Amino acid sequence: MGENGFLRMVRALSVKRDVIFAIAALGLVVLASLCAPLYARVAGVDPFSSNVAGTAVRHGQTLDLMQPNDNPLHLGLTPLGPDWSAGAYSLGADSQGRDVASRLLYGGRSSLLIASAAAFLCLCLSGSIGICAGYFGGWVDILLSRLLDILWAIPVYLFAISLSVVTVGHGIHLGFVTLGADSFLIPIGIIALVYVPYAARPLRARVLSLSRADFVTAARGMGASDFRILRREILPNLAPSMVVLAPLVLALCLLAESALSFLSLGVQAPSASWGTLIQDGEGLLYTRPIVAIAPGVAIVITVLALNILGNALRDYLDPKGAGR
């Protein structure tokens, strides 16, 4: 895909209403997440430390963050609910008295960072595997394909859970490489790895058909080396397939990250991602549903936008496989 091809694609896609919606939504989510520290400073809230004894100002009145329950004896505490203003505690507080809105924004930072890094890593790995298996063939292909078969057979979430459960709380110590238990690199690596079979299979098939194409035979006939063929012929033609996969893999990574964090196996405290927030809100589901609902809505909007974008890209670049 040359520069002209790219421009043509942008022009063709930018007239579609659903693509405009998707890009606007994604831009908004990313921008909001980037502004998380700004919001926390302006509103004067700390999203990470517990603030059970804190107060918030509503309509000129100072209210405790943890309100006594309505039952006759006023037993137990319920966090302050949302008032939908723009200031501090606009979405209320969670069970630790932390500002839900600021946690939502910070959670978006973690979720988006982990998911996009994992998707990038996954595509790099899958691309390399696809090229090795598809272009060189022979025993390399057999070995890699069998390996993918094995990974493919383990249900994705179970695989991710298995890898997380042995690293959670301990981190990874591999010779001179040490990753702390709270390092984002652990969930990134795990999520990237579990989706490799998903992305590597179509890429391998594409490389295989490309390496049998006439222009590759022609290049080889003209004496081009393998490296030159890969760089000049295969890679540029593989790029569209990777571009189509990117938003879809990113969407899957985001969902996987939220599931892992929901099971407390993803990002570790004090960091939080959208999945962690849903987990936090589970205990308050019937009294303060906003705590669990809001991060889920953020996930749905982001994943939906990515899926719309991915489908539009596929329709444009790969019309035969359209509609999936």
Place this chain on the structure above:
Amino acid sequence: MIAALLSRIGQMALVIFGISVLVFCIFFATPGADPTARIAGRGASPQVMERVRAEYGFDRPLPVQYMRMMEKLFVSRDLTSFVNHGQQVVPEVASAAPVTLSLVLWAAFFWVIGSLGIGIVSAVMRDSWVDRFLMVLGLVGLSMPVFWLGEVVNLFTQSRWHDTWMFRWVPPLGYVPLTENPLGWARSLLLPSLTLAVSFMGLYARILRSELLSAMGEDSIRTARAKGAGPVRVWLWHGLRLSWLSYVSLFGLDFAQLLGGGALLTEVVFALPGVGRLTYQALATLDLPLIMATVMYAAIFVVIANALVDGIYALLDPRIREGQHGR
């Protein structure tokens, strides 16, 4: 034919062996993740660590440990939990399996019915607002995290609207065995299985629609139309016949993945005591043998299901059987 079957079985055995090695390595040979430390607890003295290591056989070479573990899992089936001493893992999994099976069967029922309906309606009314609406709905369905959707469902059916006429029938979270009370069984599984089915419904409806639309361009459809077949016959009989192969093969894979533990999150949110929830509970206590057993069984189950799907596919599609369509 027999040679192909044998080679297929050989490949399957190889993949199963690979899976067992991989899963074993994840749990017992990950560098830096020492299972002894897990069992002995934080800050255990070196003597305690040494005793645990000897008792569980972690001081033996890895291949020996692997063989012993496989023997306990598949031959003697007396692998015990690291956490609840004396609790056997295999019967535990076996007793949880019917719950998962019931849940996934109901979900599959809903997602097949739903996706057939949505897919056919959108294909017939393609490019109308109905089609566009249904496809967006499908996309929303497959963009929702299933555990979050489950919580939203719980919020409305257990709390907010529980006392209205709509959801008064919803039983409290949990499972009722079929043998105890068939109606209660169906009621306790209705909402969980619908929740689980939503994302698949979206995905399958989209696939069916695109397959149906591409089938409509085939010569056989044109012939059928020319011979005077009505729209119902063209779409439901000729159209589905051309497009159901990829639907069925995909269905087999997803069904197996769900049975193998893909329904974990749904079971957790709806408190259904299936294999997934068992795994989840083992996560909290880091009970490695239990998690390993469920992952191993799941993977082997998926491999066998894949082979079955391939076999059915080959039986149904003469192009593959004759090897003309081979990869």
